[in-house]
Amino acid sequence: MGAGDLGELAGPAGEPAPEPGGEPPSRRRLVVGLGNPGARYADTRHNVGFRVVEELARRKGVSLGRNECNALVGEVGEVRLALPQTFMNRSGYATRCLVERHGFAPAEILVVLDEVALPLGRLRLRPSGSPGGHRGLESILESLQSDAVHRLRLGVREEGDELTGEALADYVLAPFSPAGRETVEAMVARGADACESWLAEGMGRAMDRFNGPA
Numbered sequence: 001m002g003a004g005d006l007g008e009l010a011g012p013a014g015e016p017a018p019e020p021g022g023e024p025p026s027r028r029r030l031v032v033g034l035g036n037p038g039a040r041y042a043d044t045r046h047n048v049g050f051r052v053v054e055e056l057a058r059r060k061g062v063s064l065g066r067n068e069c070n071a072l073v074g075e076v077g078e079v080r081l082a083l084p085q086t087f088m089n090r091s092g093y094a095t096r097c098l099v100e101r102h103g104f105a106p107a108e109i110l111v112v113l114d115e116v117a118l119p120l121g122r123l124r125l126r127p128s129g130s131p132g133g134h135r136g137l138e139s140i141l142e143s144l145q146s147d148a149v150h151r152l153r154l155g156v157r158e159e160g161d162e163l164t165g166e167a168l169a170d171y172v173l174a175p176f177s178p179a180g181r182e183t184v185e186a187m188v189a190r191g192a193d194a195c196e197s198w199l200a201e202g203m204g205r206a207m208d209r210f211n212g213p214a
Helices: 003-008 045-060 088-102 135-144 167-172 178-201 203-210
Strands: 029-033 066-068 071-076 079-084 109-119 123-126 150-157
Touching: 029 045, 029 088, 029 178, 045 079, 045 109, 045 150, 045 167, 045 178, 066 088, 071 088, 079 088, 088 109, 088 135, 109 123, 109 135, 109 167, 109 178, 123 178, 123 203, 150 178, 178 203
Parallel strands: 029 079, 029 109, 109 150
Antiparallel strands: 066 071, 071 079, 123 150
């Protein structure tokens, strides 16, 4: 589904059609993938947010080659895709710069991130809430002074892995096991599907379609 499809989601007098729950979908959107820049982090669990937004950009024919607000940015219509290059824990600096420059409201933003509390392959969309211990999302919520930022969490915990304390940081900065890579590729594709649903249909319908087991 392309960005041109967004213009079809309109009600009377060209107003956006309401989502279930009464929240109108906006035509202007910002999708932010979280990760760490550099080749050494490319295949780590912490970078699946980057991978989903890169896949979304590929589908849309968008180049993420422009540096804006210390993020790699591309756009199609009124949709901007961004990969902050500030390292994970400072993702809010780049996101706030883009928000202030282009005037996005919190509900017009989707943050795509890894989640160790979810099993590998599971997706979870939410319209608001706490960062749940994720430093990148925490940075964004603090920088924007709002917890009403939409988010898509991608499960990265492989079966049998027990995570406690300092082992957690090492875990998210390590690559997936060879046995898990096929599931990762499927999750990246399904994550991009969920982003497209959010763009075209809004959070309510995207949650109905993608939350839960694949």
